[in-house]
Amino acid sequence: MELPEYALKGLQLLADPSHFSDKTFHILVEAAFESLLNPQTDGATLDHAELGNVDLTLVKQCNVAIATCVLEAGKHNADASTISTVLEDCRLGGERIDLFCATYQKNKDKVESLLGGLARYPSHIIDASWRLEYHIRNNHLHKVNQPAYLLTLNVENGSRPAQDVTFSCTMEQLQDLLGKLKDAAKSMEKASQM
Numbered sequence: 254m255e256l257p258e259y260a261l262k263g264l265q266l267l268a269d270p271s272h273f274s275d276k277t278f279h280i281l282v283e284a285a286f287e288s289l290l291n292p293q294t295d296g297a298t299l300d301h302a303e304l305g306n307v308d309l310t311l312v313k314q315c316n317v318a319i320a321t322c323v324l325e326a327g328k329h330n331a332d333a334s335t336i337s338t339v340l341e342d343c344r345l346g347g348e349r350i351d352l353f354c355a356t357y358q359k360n361k362d363k364v365e366s367l368l369g370g371l372a373r374y375p376s377h378i379i380d381a382s383w384r385l386e387y388h389i390r391n392n393h394l395h396k397v398n399q400p401a402y403l404l405t406l407n408v409e410n411g412s413r414p415a416q417d418v419t420f421s422c423t424m425e426q427l428q429d430l431l432g433k434l435k436d437a438a439k440s441m442e443k444a445s446q447m
Contacts, residue, residue: 254329254339256322263318264343272311277303278349281312282356285319290363319353326357327364333357370413379415380407386421402427 256264266272273281280303304312326336333354340350357364382405388397401421409415422430 254325254331254335256318256325256339259314260318260321260325261343263315264322264340264345266311267315267318268344268346268349272307273315275348277307279352280304281315282319282353285316286323286356286360288316289320289323290360290367323357323360323364324368327361327368330365376408376410376418378406378408381405382407400424 267278267281280301284301284304322336322339325331329335336354336357337350340353345353384403386401386403388399388401391397401423403419403421404427406418407415408418
């Protein structure tokens with residue numbers, strides 16, 4: 254597990270007891286996990302009274318370092334010993350490492366779920382509907398008198414809820430789309446027979 258330079262510097266700052274006491278370290282670790290796992294908090298987790306005595310820039314830098322470390326650990330499915338090694342290299346003390354690892358283990362499933370939700374998978378069409386529209390005039394009030402089809406595709410993407418994708422097309426565009434879909438279906442059929 255490799256961390257970028259800015260994250261390593263932030264973790265090294267966290268190791269310095271003159272910047273962060275054990276209590277403020279604990280609060281900052283909890284705040285970093287909270288801001289990662291509950292994006293609705295909108296940075297309010299850093300408004301804790303105990304963090305008021307610490308320079309806000311330093312707090313934000315260390316918060317980003319913790320978040321980066323957590324996300325990298327989740328990405329690599331790191332165990333406590335791997336995380337401990339990285340934190341030891343940043344000169345964090347044993348008590349702080351134990352606290353960090355315990356908090357990570359407690360939230361590991363949520364972090365992995367968060368990362369899994371960020372993956373980019375192609376959307377799957379689960380339903381389609383259409384209706385015929387008749388355009389009489391365009392935006393410039395010129396007569397058009399042309400039929401158009403309004404297509405709605407209901408798609409799902411991984412763990413996200415289904416969404417509607419709606420678009421309008423002319424008869425020619427719809428025939429072109431239909432031809433391409435038939436070609437794709439034939440290609441899939443040939444590929445499955447091999």
